[in-house]
Amino acid sequence: MEVWIGRLGERHGPYQEEQVKEWLRNGQLSREDLGWYDGLADWQPLSVLFPLEKPTPPPAPDMYAPPPLQQPQVSAGAFDYASFWQRFGAWVIDLVVLMIPSMIATYFLGGVEAYKHFLEQMQAGADMSAALREYSTATESSQVASLVITFLYYSFCEASKWQATPGKLALRLRVTDIxxxxxxxxxxxxxxxVRLSALIFGLIPVICYLAIAWTQRKQGLHDLMASTLVLNGTAQQQPPQRTQSSSQHGRFDA
Structure with a gap:
């Protein structure tokens, strides 16, 4: 059974029933949060839908036990970081997706005609350097358009509720802050x-992504500069974030 979660006027999910029960037991979901599944007439508190699922109380302290050792607040293993090859695979998928709007922009901004003209010059024995300069000038607008499309594609996808581009979604990855x-x-x-500006400087994109292989949190240069992470697991597999306690009951309008 798939269950939708309602919190603070927003709808999250759907999640599997066992997943919701587990989150209730470990306290990631509140029993006051609302839930709905197919067949219910209205949203109900999770305490009504799953009355047997309660947060597991901590064990009673042992007065004879030694004091616990102090643990660091954040550890390198706190998150499941995506590997270099996972991110490379996602990049390849996104590259294929972006080829479609980029090719359309190139066509309408004269990039195809500029390429045909360049080939004609080569066949006619024109000076290579002069032909390349002319081709570069003629395709400046289409190159800028492709960069803008790529920037908007990545920025809005990664800031969306999916927290990922189609390539990352296909490999079940998400982008988060630290x-x-x-x-x-x-x-x-x-x-x-940071990532796209590296395209202007030749070999810097290689350094930007190779950093993933040796940094502790598998961060590229753009991740380090923006304090971001790329993690395994889609945003829809995570419990909805609790920003404040919710005491809404009854009907939920998303």
């Missing part, structure tokens, strides 16, 4: 300004 939370549009834009 606390594992959804990116704001400003942070997503900053991340992609």
């Amino acid at each position: 606390h594992g939370q959804r990116l704001t549009i400003g942070r997503a834009a900053a991340r992609n300004i």
